[in-house]
Amino acid sequence: MNKLEHALKHQLNEDQAVKYPDFEEMWTRIEQAERNSSGLRGSSAPAGSRRTRNWSKIAAAASLSVLVAAVPVYAAVHYNWGNLLSSNEGIQTALDQNLGQQLGQSITRDGVTLTLRTAIVDENRTVILYSLDVGAHTDTDFWSVKGMTLQGAKERSKEGEYNYEQWDEENKRYNGYFESDWVPGQDTEQITLAADAVKAVSVQDLEIPLDVESMKSQSFPIGREGMHKIEIQPFAQSKDKLLLSSAVTFDDPRNKEGIFPQLVAYNGTTRVADLSGGTFGEPGDHGEYKMKQYFKTGDITAGQTTFKLEYTKQERNIAGPWSFELKLSKKQMESGTHIQALQLPLETGDTDNTIEKLSVTPTQVRLSIRTEGKSFRRQLPYEKYSLEVSGKTLEGRYFGYSKEDSGLLNLRFERPAGLVIDESTPITFVGKYKVTIHTEDKTPTLLTNISTEKQTLIRDVGGYPVKWTYYMQGKDLYIETGSDDPHFGGINQTHLGENYKNLPGKPVTSNFSGDGNNKAIDVYKDFSDTEASIYMYFYTTDDPGKETRVQLQP
Numbered sequence: 288m289n290k291l292e293h294a295l296k297h298q299l300n301e302d303q304a305v306k307y308p309d310f311e312e313m314w315t316r317i318e319q320a321e322r323n324s325s326g327l328r329g330s331s332a333p334a335g336s337r338r339t340r341n342w343s344k345i346a347a348a349a350s351l352s353v354l355v356a357a358v359p360v361y362a363a364v365h366y367n368w369g370n371l372l373s374s375n376e377g378i379q380t381a382l383d384q385n386l387g388q389q390l391g392q393s394i395t396r397d398g399v400t401l402t403l404r405t406a407i408v409d410e411n412r413t414v415i416l417y418s419l420d421v422g423a424h425t426d427t428d429f430w431s432v433k434g435m436t437l438q439g440a441k442e443r444s445k446e447g448e449y450n451y452e453q454w455d456e457e458n459k460r461y462n463g464y465f466e467s468d469w470v471p472g473q474d475t476e477q478i479t480l481a482a483d484a485v486k487a488v489s490v491q492d493l494e495i496p497l498d499v500e501s502m503k504s505q506s507f508p509i510g511r512e513g514m515h516k517i518e519i520q521p522f523a524q525s526k527d528k529l530l531l532s533s534a535v536t537f538d539d540p541r542n543k544e545g546i547f548p549q550l551v552a553y554n555g556t557t558r559v560a561d562l563s564g565g566t567f568g569e570p571g572d573h574g575e576y577k578m579k580q581y582f583k584t585g586d587i588t589a590g591q592t593t594f595k596l597e598y599t600k601q602e603r604n605i606a607g608p609w610s611f612e613l614k615l616s617k618k619q620m621e622s623g624t625h626i627q628a629l630q631l632p633l634e635t636g637d638t639d640n641t642i643e644k645l646s647v648t649p650t651q652v653r654l655s656i657r658t659e660g661k662s663f664r665r666q667l668p669y670e671k672y673s674l675e676v677s678g679k680t681l682e683g684r685y686f687g688y689s690k691e692d693s694g695l696l697n698l699r700f701e702r703p704a705g706l707v708i709d710e711s712t713p714i715t716f717v718g719k720y721k722v723t724i725h726t727e728d729k730t731p732t733l734l735t736n737i738s739t740e741k742q743t744l745i746r747d748v749g750g751y752p753v754k755w756t757y758y759m760q761g762k763d764l765y766i767e768t769g770s771d772d773p774h775f776g777g778i779n780q781t782h783l784g785e786n787y788k789n790l791p792g793k794p795v796t797s798n799f800s801g802d803g804n805n806k807a808i809d810v811y812k813d814f815s816d817t818e819a820s821i822y823m824y825f826y827t828t829d830d831p832g833k834e835t836r837v838q839l840q841p
Contacts, residue, residue: 540574
């Protein structure tokens with residue numbers, strides 16, 4: 288229930304510090320989302336932006352390829368990676384300590400060269416830094432390595448892999464970062480790193496004559512890159528906030544991979560910045576690519592603001608396999624690594640969330656936390672988390688549940704330069720901003736005299752006044768909920784009738800736990816009655832000031 292939410296939160300946080308051209312910003316937003324699993328409050332749908340990997344067996348490199356093999360040696364790789372490692376400080380820390388394993392392997396195909404430069408391997412992860420030389424480069428094209436994965440000698444790598452690229456203006460090539468949860472089972476292990484293809488795409492756009500004064504659903508033909516049409520519905524979430532909920536329909540839903548459509552707004556030639564909280568790639572019931580984007584109402588002016596649909600178009604596809612045989616070792620990291628088994632509650636009296644393991648390596652600190660209970664309750668009750676280590680605060684990142692153990696999630700903390708951590712170093716886990724899930728309210732909300740006229744009622748939910756607004760639009764019933772009390776977190780999703788498995792409302796909004804926004808919209812398609820009994824799956828309450836502290840060591 289929470290996988291998409293954390294992924295989307297991660298993507299929104301990751302791209303704040305890096306300034307890209309418009310297209311690279313869009314591309315990076317999607318690629319960064321693959322770093323993580325997560326979920327929306329009120330939606331059990333998986334993230335559509337995470338593409339399924341169906342790897343074929345690794346074949347021999349084609350005769351047109353040139354493979355230059357080098358024996359791996361340990362050496363400092365003094366290479367300027369620019370901002371590539373800005374969110375992975377622990378890797379830069381390891382490189383500064385000469386802990387990189389030099390690889391020096393290249394494959395050249397069709398004038399494009401992929402070079403593996405450095406590997407960082409410890410008990411937590413395997414990271415490979417690479418470069419991509421594409422020759423002539425234009426600002427409108429973006430190159431990337433697709434389908435990068437590790438395969439061990441005895442088993443395939445598991446989920447938890449991602450890679451991304453960044454243009455290096457100084458050296459006129461791309462710098463690349465690959466990370467996998469796979470680590471050698473022994474000090475040294477022979478593995479294969481392979482990629483499906485190297486691709487170049489460009490950004491394209493199509494003007495959309497959207498009428499933002501109309502709150503009705505509007506449909507526009509596209510006819511490009513397999514996109515059939517786009518349907519957009521504006522919602523005035525408040526006097527200051529406009530939501531555009533849209534869905535792109537494809538002629539063949541299987542052809543939507545790599546298109547990444549996105550609505551953009553312009554006032555003249557100035558692009559209007561959308562607000563945080565938007566989502567991209569949630570799958571629709573019939574294979575649509577769904578988007579939810581928020582704008583400041585004051586930035587959007589009818590008759591002056593224009594809208595465009597931006598999307599990517601494939602320009603080149605250099606198919607693989609791009610395959611490298613590597614011998615990776617974690618031996619050089621052993622002196623800075625220690626693992627400690629724990630059995631500590633997240634807070635006093637909490638029997639559902641237990642910190643089970645602390646793993647410290649030269650690049651990263653990782654916490655493994657077991658969560659119990661029903662699937663939608665298996666989430667950390669705190670939205671912000673950090674470690675206090677020797678007077679420094681390490682900010683944490685959520686990296687999803689273990690693929691081998693669905694009740695065990697991982698928090699990761701990058702290790703900054705100069706921070707000494709051994710078994711005696713004091714480490715405290717700090718959780719802030721508590722969000723509590725409530726399922727006890729089984730009382731329905733009765734909606735009467737349903738019509739095209741908007742009607743509102745106030746209902747107490749957990750001691751908070753919640754406003755319910757309902758109305759028909761065409762054949763569909765819309766229900767909006769929200770409260771003026773910021774401690775009410777929001778209703779995740781509603782359903783018709785007592786049986787929660789039947790007739791759930793479809794969420795129109797994308798609400799994140801702890802984001803301070805408790806307004807939500809559900810739609811019931813093809814609704815034909817004049818009354819309805821609406822039930823909640825659950826609602827949440829927010830306590831921004833709540834904090835828990837857990838001493839991990841010594």
